[in-house]
Amino acid sequence: MTYAILAMACFAVLDTTNKFLIASVPLLMVLWFRYAFQAVASTAMLWPRSGMTMFQTQNFRLQIVRGLLLLMCSVLGFASLKYMPVAEFTAFIMLTPLVVTALARFVMKEQVSVLRWLFVSGGLLGALLIVRPGGSMDTSHAWLPLSLVVSNAVFQILTSHMAKSESPVTMHLYTGWVGAVIASGLVGLGAWTTDLTSFEWALMCLIGCAGTLGHYLLILAFSRAPAANVTPCLYSGIAFATFAGWLVFAHVPDHWARMGMLLIALCGLGAAWLSQREHQSV
Template sequence: MKATWQRIPPTMKGMILLVLAGAMFSCMHGTIRLVSGGPTSTEGLHPFEIAFFRNIFGLVVLLPLLWNVGFSTLRTTRFSLHLTRAVLQVFSMMMFFSALKISPLADATALSFLAPLFATIGAILFLGEKAKIRRWTALAVGFAGALIILRPGFQEISLGLVLVMGASAIWGGAMLIIKSLAKTDSSISIAAYMGILMTPMSLIPALYVWRTPTPEEFVGLFIIGAFGSIGHVMLAQAFKEAEATAILPLDFTRLIWAAIVGYLLFAEVPGLWTWVGGGLIFSAATYVAYRETRQN
């Protein structure tokens, strides 16, 4: 099996890993909705508690990988960046998990494509990156896609989708830090520090809403942690195997996976505007990434 994988061209490896990572994240999101009980349930676990278990079980899943590569991979001279990234991601995770409880999976996934656009805005405002008319146009197209999904004035804007946009904005800031960390630290190290730091951080809000999970819920929580950690490692490895411009178009499969999971588990059928808006946001994010890669 290992020999077969090694014979696959690097770009194809990156494509496969990116698509599989999207499937992992969509399955994780569906499981979060199940464990939280959905929008009308008061019996499921609170999203804050789910976030804590996602981090601790995700770390447990990563331990064999850390053991295999050696714990020396955790050595870093950039601990402050890991810490800042963890703080941002705790807030982003709690907001996004809260949104998943009350929002259709496909809508939440489509709006999450805004994160790279928020990262671009952050790079312009705080890192001094220059933006020409093409970049600004792409940003405008992306946020127009968000308006198409939200359709203010035509439907009531749900709290869940507002939370997704907030989570995407914070995640955009975390993406800038991850991009910097990837230059010096391994993908396993970056994922491990996420679990090591975010577990105690997410425990604090979880204690305020704590309810001891049932055995069935513990299984679901472990699945959430496993899917999340494996997905992040796959995603990081995908971008190490292949150029971003070669594989980014396949990231749109996340929306397809989300639609499939939403339909199978919750009988959700994404509307036309979700696909149109998601397509615009994704196209804008892909173009921004393409221009950035060419400039570098």
């Protein structure tokens, strides 16, 4: 569980630095550096032990689709951070497991209990409290984080399906390289600039390190403990993001936003507890 908490601290650093940087650096350039760093650093760390075998996969097409989905999530995430504070953004991301529940019912035709639907409804109510008119973000841009949550839910469902036959390390490598290759093409269309200060380059490196280390720690967390034990730790990300947002941007969520964030966290924890109970009863 320590790995999961450390991963969420890394993601808080990643999101806060992203928000700070995209105010002065082209979004696509930051996106490219984040994926290029992850791809090269991960490959360099794993190559001495695994060589080309780490790229062996049973479904190359699904690896590409999964990489595209994560890249879409990153673009939507970067865009969302331009219009909403880090803490509220992180709370929104925590809606993903609840949206996965809804997709499981309507797309995969799985049975969903009434209690689980209550948790989903509570989480969505929490999201509405965050993006309400008069809150800390422009409601005209609310579609960005909502689209991100749906995309992330599809990404997680695909990840769960692929994890039955694919190595987590291989999936991590493919997401990095798919994102790096596509972002390289996009940044070459005119988003590249060399007019960056040494401080901005240092922040770009911080983004790369935080993203790579965060994803690696999350892989370790899920490989060493059951998902039901790891998932509650992920909600520590809201606390880390709130602290980082206050430290860097002097932003403190208002009363209604705090209520919404708390409601999302409680519903997410409740859903995790319910999943653990259902798993034990099988």
